[in-house]
Amino acid sequence: MNVLKFGGTSVGSTENIKRVIAILNNYSQEEPVICVVSAVGGITDKLLKAGEFAQHKNEHYLSEFKTIKEIHLNLLSELIPNQSEAVKEYVESKLASLKSLLDGIYLINELSPKTSDKLVSFGELLSSYIVAETMKSQGLNAVRKNSQDLIVTNSKFTKAEVNYGITNMNIREYFKNANQKITILPGFISKSDSGEITTLGRGGSDFTAAIIAAALKVNRLEIWTDVNGMYTANPKLVKQAYPIERLSYQEAMELSHFGAKVLYPPSLQPVLVLDIPIHIKNTTDPNAHGTVITSDKSNGFSKAAKGISNISNIALLTLQGNGMIGIPGFSKRLFETLAQEKINVIFITQASSEHSICFGIDENDAALAAESINLTFENEISLLKIDPILIEKELSIVALVGDNMKNHQGISGRMFSALGKNNINIRAIAQGASEKNISAVIAEKDVKKALNTLHERFFEDQTKQLNVYITGVGNVGERLVEQIHQQKKYVKEHLKINMRVIGLSNSRTMIFDESGLSLKSWKEQLASGEKATLEGFLERVKTLNLRNSIFVDVTANEEVSKIYADYLRESIAVVACNKIACSSTFENYSNLKRLSVKYNAPFLFETNVGAGLPIIDTLNHLIASGDKITSIQAVLSGSLNFVFNNFDDSGSFHDVVKQAQKEGYTEPDPRIDLSGVDVARKILILARESGTKMNLEDIENDSFLTENNLKSDSVDDFYKTLIADEAHFQKLYASAKKNDCQLKYVAEFDGEKAKVGLKEIPKDHPFYNLKGKDNIVMFFTQRYPEQPLIIKGAGAGADVTASGLFADIIRIGN
Numbered sequence: 001m002n003v004l005k006f007g008g009t010s011v012g013s014t015e016n017i018k019r020v021i022a023i024l025n026n027y028s029q030e031e032p033v034i035c036v037v038s039a040v041g042g043i044t045d046k047l048l049k050a051g052e053f054a055q056h057k058n059e060h061y062l063s064e065f066k067t068i069k070e071i072h073l074n075l076l077s078e079l080i081p082n083q084s085e086a087v088k089e090y091v092e093s094k095l096a097s098l099k100s101l102l103d104g105i106y107l108i109n110e111l112s113p114k115t116s117d118k119l120v121s122f123g124e125l126l127s128s129y130i131v132a133e134t135m136k137s138q139g140l141n142a143v144r145k146n147s148q149d150l151i152v153t154n155s156k157f158t159k160a161e162v163n164y165g166i167t168n169m170n171i172r173e174y175f176k177n178a179n180q181k182i183t184i185l186p187g188f189i190s191k192s193d194s195g196e197i198t199t200l201g202r203g204g205s206d207f208t209a210a211i212i213a214a215a216l217k218v219n220r221l222e223i224w225t226d227v228n229g230m231y232t233a234n235p236k237l238v239k240q241a242y243p244i245e246r247l248s249y250q251e252a253m254e255l256s257h258f259g260a261k262v263l264y265p266p267s268l269q270p271v272l273v274l275d276i277p278i279h280i281k282n283t284t285d286p287n288a289h290g291t292v293i294t295s296d297k298s299n300g301f302s303k304a305a306k307g308i309s310n311i312s313n314i315a316l317l318t319l320q321g322n323g324m325i326g327i328p329g330f331s332k333r334l335f336e337t338l339a340q341e342k343i344n345v346i347f348i349t350q351a352s353s354e355h356s357i358c359f360g361i362d363e364n365d366a367a368l369a370a371e372s373i374n375l376t377f378e379n380e381i382s383l384l385k386i387d388p389i390l391i392e393k394e395l396s397i398v399a400l401v402g403d404n405m406k407n408h409q410g411i412s413g414r415m416f417s418a419l420g421k422n423n424i425n426i427r428a429i430a431q432g433a434s435e436k437n438i439s440a441v442i443a444e445k446d447v448k449k450a451l452n453t454l455h456e457r458f459f460e461d462q463t464k465q466l467n468v469y470i471t472g473v474g475n476v477g478e479r480l481v482e483q484i485h486q487q488k489k490y491v492k493e494h495l496k497i498n499m500r501v502i503g504l505s506n507s508r509t510m511i512f513d514e515s516g517l518s519l520k521s522w523k524e525q526l527a528s529g530e531k532a533t534l535e536g537f538l539e540r541v542k543t544l545n546l547r548n549s550i551f552v553d554v555t556a557n558e559e560v561s562k563i564y565a566d567y568l569r570e571s572i573a574v575v576a577c578n579k580i581a582c583s584s585t586f587e588n589y590s591n592l593k594r595l596s597v598k599y600n601a602p603f604l605f606e607t608n609v610g611a612g613l614p615i616i617d618t619l620n621h622l623i624a625s626g627d628k629i630t631s632i633q634a635v636l637s638g639s640l641n642f643v644f645n646n647f648d649d650s651g652s653f654h655d656v657v658k659q660a661q662k663e664g665y666t667e668p669d670p671r672i673d674l675s676g677v678d679v680a681r682k683i684l685i686l687a688r689e690s691g692t693k694m695n696l697e698d699i700e701n702d703s704f705l706t707e708n709n710l711k712s713d714s715v716d717d718f719y720k721t722l723i724a725d726e727a728h729f730q731k732l733y734a735s736a737k738k739n740d741c742q743l744k745y746v747a748e749f750d751g752e753k754a755k756v757g758l759k760e761i762p763k764d765h766p767f768y769n770l771k772g773k774d775n776i777v778m779f780f781t782q783r784y785p786e787q788p789l790i791i792k793g794a795g796a797g798a799d800v801t802a803s804g805l806f807a808d809i810i811r812i813g814n
Contacts, residue, residue: 001175002027003218005036005187005209009226010283011127012041014078019283021135023224028141028181034216036147036187036209037131039123040071047098051119054105061102069095072126079134087133091126098122113157117189117199121148124186124205132184142182147208148197150174151190159201160190162211164270171215185212203264214270220277223263229280229291230255230262232459233308237448239515240460244291244306252278252293254401254437255307262291304408305458307401308451311346315366316392316427316441319373320356323385331357337376343369347397347439349430358428360441366391395427396447399439400454412438418457421600422547423571424450445545453547463496466813467546469503471510471537472554473526475664476577479802480554485519487806497813502549503540505532512540534563542570550812552805553578556667568595568603575808576605577801582688583608583681586695589688604808609636609682610775610795612804617811618791619689622781629690631780632749633788636682638773638796639665639673640745644758645771647743653729654722665773665796671718675710676701676745679756683747686777687754694754702757704732704745736760742768766790773797 004027006020020035027033039047046068053061076083076091101119105111111119125146132144150170153160175183187205190198200207206223213221227235229243230252247255249272256263262280271278278293324330331350334357338345347360361369370389380386405411412431415438419426428441442450456465468484470477484499491497500516509529511517517525530536541549550573553560561581564574574596576582582589582605596603609615622629635641642665647656657674660666666673673679680699687694703710706725712718722729736743741760744767748755761767770776775795778788794800 001031001216001218002033002220002222003036003209003213003216004033004222004224005205006038006224006283007205007226008038008041008043010224011037011039011131014075016283017075017079017131017134019286020131020224021138021140023283023286024135024142024182025140032178032181032183034175034183034185034212035131036185036205036212037124037128038187038205039120040075040127043068043071043123043127044120047120047123048116050102051105051111051116054102055109055111057106057109059106061106065099065102068098072130075130079130080137083133083137090129094122094126094129114196117157117160118197120199121189121197124188128184128186135182135184140182141180142184143178143180144184144186145174145178147185147187148189148191150185151200151208151211153190153192153198153200155192155194155196155198157196157198160192160198162190162200163193164211166193167211168215171212175216200267203267206264207267207270210268210270213276214274217274218276220279221268221271222279222281224281224283225262226282226284227262228282228285228288230293230307232306233451233455234310238308238451238455240452240455242459243289245289246296247291247293247306248403249293249295250436251306251401251403252291254399255309303402303458304405304411305400305402308454308458309399309401310447310451311397311399312444312447313363314346314360314395314397314441314444315363315369316347316358316360316395317366317369317373318356318358318390318392319377319386320390321380321384321386322355323380323383324357325355333376334373337372338369341365341368341372343372347428347430347441349428360395360397360428363393363395366393392427394444395441396444397439397441398447398450398454399437400458401437403436405436405438414457415454416440418453419450421571422449422453423599423601424453449545449547456547461496463492463498464813465498465500465548466809467500467502467544467549468552468809469505469537469541469549470501470552470554471505471534471560472557472577473504473506474554475798476801476805477554479798480552480805481519481522483802483806484809488519491810491813495810495813497810499809499813502544502546503537504529505537508532510537510540512544514544514546534559538563538566541567541572548813549573550575550809552576552809554805556580556672564592564603565595568592568599568601571599571601573602573812574604575805575812576603577607577805579605579608579678579681579685581605582685583696586688586693602812604811605685606808607801607804608685610777610791610793610804611638611797612800612802612807613775613777613791613793613795614807615686615775615777615791616689618789619686619779622779622783622789623689623691627781627783629749629779629781630751630785632683632686632690632747632777633767633780634683634686634747634775634777635744635767635770636747636775636777636795637673637679637745638775638794639667639670640679641770641775642773642796643674644743644745647729647733649730649733649737652723652726654719654726657722658719664798669715671709671712671715674705676703676756679745679747680754683749683754683756687749690749690751692749692752698754700753700755700757702755704758732758742770744768744770 050061050064135142152163152166187208192198231241233241235241275295281290282288343365350357373389424446426440430439503512510532511525511529551567552575554577558580606616642660708721712721744761746759773796776792780788
């Protein structure tokens with residue numbers, strides 16, 4: 001014999017009830033089946049609400065009753081179009097009795113526990129009758145048996161205690177003589193030994209099914225719901241969550257206690273005692289495997305953790321004071337006080353110092369708990385032995401659950417490390433010696449991020465999700481988006497990194513999509529996006545609060561660089577193409593580095609020097625390995641190299657600069673490149689990364705531009721001065737040609753000082769044959785004293801700069 005229980009969603013619509021009937025019909029082909037049904041989805045809440053309205057003399061109870069009536073009559077007419085008068089009369093008589101009960105509550109404005117049980121019993125009585133009569137109308141061999149005739153309890157209304165001796169005898173006697181293929185039972189409801197209607201409390205329908213299954217000692221109990229079993233995490237919050245095939249009873253209880261709403265373990269106690277397996281199945285997907293819950297703790301799986309769950313709306317209360325240390329009885333008095341007020345303690349932790357006891361309760365009970373505890377310890381508080389109770393709200397508990405966690409070292413470390421790296425502050429921790437559950441109290445706002453972080457760490461195929469936000473989608477930014485789109489599949493398959501662009505912004509508009517923007521149509525979306533502000537962009541990133549978030553600055557905007565610190569403080573990594581931050585004051589540069597370490601948020605800026613060339617990365621590896629930089633010689637401006645490689649006496653300097661700007665080798669304002677400021681910033685960054693404290697004004701800048709060039713008021717004016725001063729530039733070229741040299745704009749650092757300027761490079765120098773937009777850097781170190789370590793390659797251009805940004809994002813992922 002099979003025992004199946006169907007929840008409210010399973011009987012919540014015509015379509016679902018038809019699915020239930022099909023499942024029962026299929027099972028009944030093999031052997032008799034017992035089906036326990038809940039009230040139609042949402043009806044129990046509506047009954048309680050109607051009763052509450054009636055109790056408070058609020059005539060809205062009539063509209064609630066009307067809704068309840070319409071729901072049941074509509075189901076009846078859809079499921080049994082040609083229903084008999086007897087069927088219709090029964091349902092309408094039950095609804096009339098319900099109306100009379102509500103009218104009575106309204107008249108005496110009282111809703112006792114006893115009356116409440118009578119009120120909510122209508123839900124299961126109606127749903128079970130409709131399901132049974134629908135099956136009969138289809139010619140199925142089905143009978144409805146009222147559970148109140150079988151399950152006998154005491155008179156503890158709303159949560160009655162079962163008399164198992166009488167109940168088990170009733171169940172066995174009835175089914176010994178029953179010959180129907182399908183028996184429909186209403187869940188949740190029962191009768192006292194004096195004949196009064198009672199209910200079995202929270203999880204009552206599960207309890208009914210468990211009582212029946214245990215009394216008959218069936219092979220397994222099936223709980224049918226609207227999901228494919230118990231999941232590794234809440235699938236509404238963690239999209240990558242998946243059903244757990246097998247769990248032990250203890251694991252299922254831990255997960256259910258911490259928020260998994262699929263079942264309520266205390267109600268399943270009858271089957272747990274007899275080691276009867278529980279199978280959770282999905283009514284809408286009956287062929288799915290679901291979750292099997294047994295007493296077997298190994299379950300054939302090697303994973304240490306089985307699932308993650310959470311409880312929201314937690315208040316954390318702390319009783320503390322020096323007067324508690326070494327004094328017995330404080331814990332007893334504290335928890336006795338809570339028990340007297342019927343306040344459930346969800347979470348407890350106490351330091352070995354005995355200075356404080358911290359516990360978590362439902363937020364709704366916080367005020368009552370604080371008042372009661374302060375009263376209990378009134379004398380100690382007045383004598384300053386302990387402090388008044390401290391309350392923290394808007395918290396949640398996240399719990400990592402698994403029987404095998406105790407056999408695996410480092411589980412706690414991995415859990416807290418993953419949370420810490422994503423700036424999830426842990427307010428309290430609890431772990432029992434059994435190590436089946438590791439719990440942490442965190443801010444409510446961080447729950448989604450925490451669940452996704454832990455799920456990625458413990459349950460996914462080591463694929464790390466990176467959530468990228470890009471501001472600045474001009475030439476370089478556009479190429480970066482294209483590269484992410486192009487390489488997304490490769491990066492996920494080969495590097496185990498799932499890279500998603502969540503937000504994009506230009507100077508006018510910004511767009512966001514928590515599940516990842518479409519990189520095929522982002523331009524159209526951005527064109528009609530919301531108004532962009534730097535503060536607004538930051539606030540959206542903070543509000544989304546996604547794990548492994550990375551802010552990418554692909555601008556040359558000083559205001560954008562000023563906001564890096566705000567991102568780092570939120571543990572959001574920063575990747576900067578913008579050189580302004582790292583070449584600003586040494587104090588700001590150092591502060592950004594400090595914040596990066598403090599908040600475990602990488603701050604990478606490889607493209608500040610040499611676009612996509614691994615210059616900074618190489619320098620950092622040299623320093624980290626214990627080498628010391630003695631000097632640096634470099635050509636660091638792809639734009640200036642392009643200009644001087646293409647400038648000769650056959651054309652004008654003005655035209656070459658125009659060409660460089662047109663091809664994207666210079667900044668929109670070419671004065672930044674040609675003045676040498678850009679190169680000075682780059683050598684400054686290299687000097688700082690080498691360990692030298694230096695500011696931009698400390699760098700000697702021997703400019704090759706004329707005074708007129710430098711004093712120009714605008715880009716257009718600058719180009720006019722280039723035409724006017726052509727002779728000056730021709731003179732520079734003529735001198736280099738005469739000396740059989742090439743003109744190169746060189747940056748130098750000798751370990752203490754730095755300078756930049758135009759130089760005539762002879763043929764035997766490594767810089768001489770530098771072509772096009774290439775950069776070159778020579779690192780002289782203690783390990784490379786004579787033959788320098790040389791890095792050479794394209795140092796400008798949208799594609800290579802974008803690839804440098806892409807590489808920094810990948811570094812963070814790794």
